[in-house]
Amino acid sequence: MSYVADRRWSIEARQRRQMYLDRVRNTTEAFAAKNRERLDALRAQELDIYIAGxxxxxxxxxDRVEYLLLQDPEAARDENKRLSAMMRSIGSRARENRRTARVAERDATExxxxxxxxxxxxxxxxERDARAEAIIxxxxxxxxxxxxxxxxxxxxAGPVERDLCQPDLMAMRQEIERSEINLQELxxxxxxxxHRLEAVTTSARTKAEALQLAEQRDEAQHDMEAVLEDALAVFSQLHDDAALAEIRQLQPRVIGGQxxxxxxxDHLSxxxxxxDDRALQEAARRHVVSGLLRELRSAGFVISEPKLxxxxxxxxxxxxxxxxxxxxAFRVKLDEMSYxxxxxxxxxxxxxxxxxxxKLQDIYGIELGEESISWKNPDMIGKSERRLPDSAGGRSK
Incomplete structure (x- = not known):
């Protein structure tokens, strides 16, 4: 006779939870490594002294994220998200503080x-008595x-405005220092x-505002592109082609400012x-396949290489x-199998x-649902005088 069946299967909650935590730990560890690279880059550029706190x-x-990776992966993931948010503008603030410090140094010189x-x-x-009154x-x-x-x-108020107007102010200063002054026209x-000073300062403020807006846009664009690159790098390491395809679809919209x-x-989350869901399902299926292979070998079967x-x-x-x-023969899908x-x-x-x-339930914690018989072939019924049970079916897991 022949026997084909389908059954549903599922991983016990404890094992499923552990698979989930392993996935969260691996993903968070990759993103934490990216954050460490950025912090190391700031120190290498000597920018960390301008945002020491x-x-x-x-x-x-x-350090807390890396500690929690072993103790509590979910807490590590949440802390790493908070760290990523803290670091998004840290580079621009460091450069701004460095520029402010340099302007302050020039102001001190001035x-x-x-x-x-x-x-x-x-x-x-x-010395007025030694000089002519007009010269004094x-x-x-x-x-x-x-x-x-x-x-x-x-x-x-800002260092950018002062930098922008510095050439014009220097030219006016040199003009006053080198030219004679007619006191009658004072x-x-x-x-x-x-009026000239008002025009110069007004122009400097206008240009500074435009530069600041452009810099903010560029910084935001750079941050988003960096976030995408980090995500691409992480999912490339994880060999998740589906996630990579979705992330690449976001790139034109980010580059286009949309x-x-x-x-x-929100999209990346x-x-x-x-x-994570796909990885967890696939890990569960591997667990089922591994259990089947062991029990089939234990039952005396010779097994061909499994194929996807x-x-x-x-x-x-x-x-x-x-x-x-x-x-x-078994066909193991993500949430059910037929045999x-x-x-x-x-x-x-x-x-x-x-x-x-x-044994899938007893040893491996795989719960099989009700068997659904799809086909039977009762060989030798006349000889045994009994109706044989269905020989093909399925179970959900």
């Missing part, structure tokens, strides 16, 4: 020069005009200088969840044969089925 906090959190000019002005007060008055006016330029520069000179970070995070047909969503095909010619015991005499096929199938 945030950098130290990120290092502490990274202040020192201004202090020297003030000291020179004070010395000139004691002209120099005083010149210093007042230079002070107007200095105050205009200090009125700019009011007009001061008025002209005031997606913000929140939407990208969904992709990661789907990948129809891709990951298809079925793993197992074919086994006894020296007597009796055959057993066939063929070329048996009488009810011998049921004996082999009982050697293999019950």
């Amino acid at each position: 945030d950098y130290a906090a990120c290092r502490v959190l990274l 202040a020192a020069l201004q202090a020297e000019r003030d000291a020179a002005r004070d010395r000139m007060a004691f 008055r002209e120099q005083t006016v010149r210093e007042d005009l230079l002070a107007m330029i200095h105050q205009a520069r200090l009125s700019l 009011d007009q000179i001061q008025s002209d200088l005031k 997606m913000d970070m929140q939407r990208l995070d 969904a992709i990661r969840q789907a990948a 047909e129809g891709g990951e969503a298809g079925a793993v095909v197992i074919k086994a044969q006894r020296p007597s010619g009796a055959q057993a 066939k015991f063929d070329h048996y005499q009488g009810q011998a096929c049921l004996e082999d089925a009982d050697k293999v199938l019950p």
Whole structure:
């Protein structure tokens, strides 16, 4: 007779939980490695000193993530997500702080020069009797005009604005220092200088705002591209072609500016969840296949190399044969399997089925659903005077 059946199977909760935690640990470990590379890069560029507090906090959190990977993978994943969020703008802030520090250094130099000019002005007060009144008055006016330029520069709050207006202010300063000043036209000179300074500072603020917006867009674009590259690298290591294809579909939208970070995070979270589900299902199927192979060998079957047909969503095909010619075949899908015991005499096929199938639950924790018989071939009924049970069926897992 022949015997074909289908059964559903499932992994016990404890084993399924452990498979899930292993998957979370591997994925989180890969993303944590990317975060460590970024922190190391900041230190290599000597940018960490400009964001010492945030950098130290990120290092502490990274150490915690790596500790939790062994103790609590889910907590490690959550902490690593928080670390990734902390690090998204850390590079731009470090560069901004470095630029601010450099501008502060230039401001200090400028202040020192201004202090020297003030000291020179004070010395000139004691030397007025040795100089002509007109020369002293002209120099005083010149210093007042230079002070107007200095105050205009200090009125700019940000380092970018100061950098942008520096060439124009320097040119005006040199013009005042080198040219003679007609004291009769002092009011007009001061008025002209005031208007020129207003034009320069206004232009600097406008350009700084445009640069800041462009830099923010570029930084956001860079962050999103970096997030995509990290995801591609991780899933390439995991050989998850489905996840890679979905991520590559996001790239044109990110490059085209059609997606913000929140939407990208949502898409990637969904992709990661789907990948975890696929990996968990495949791990469970491997567990079922491994159990079948062991029990078939234990029952005396010679087994051909298992084959995957129809891709990951298809079925793993197992074919086994006894020296007597009796055959057993299994098709294990992601949540069910079908099997066939063929070329048996009488009810011998049921004996082999009982050697293999019950042990999947007892030894491997695989629960088999109700058997659905799809075909039978009752050989030798007349000889045994009994109706043989169905010889082909299926079970869900």
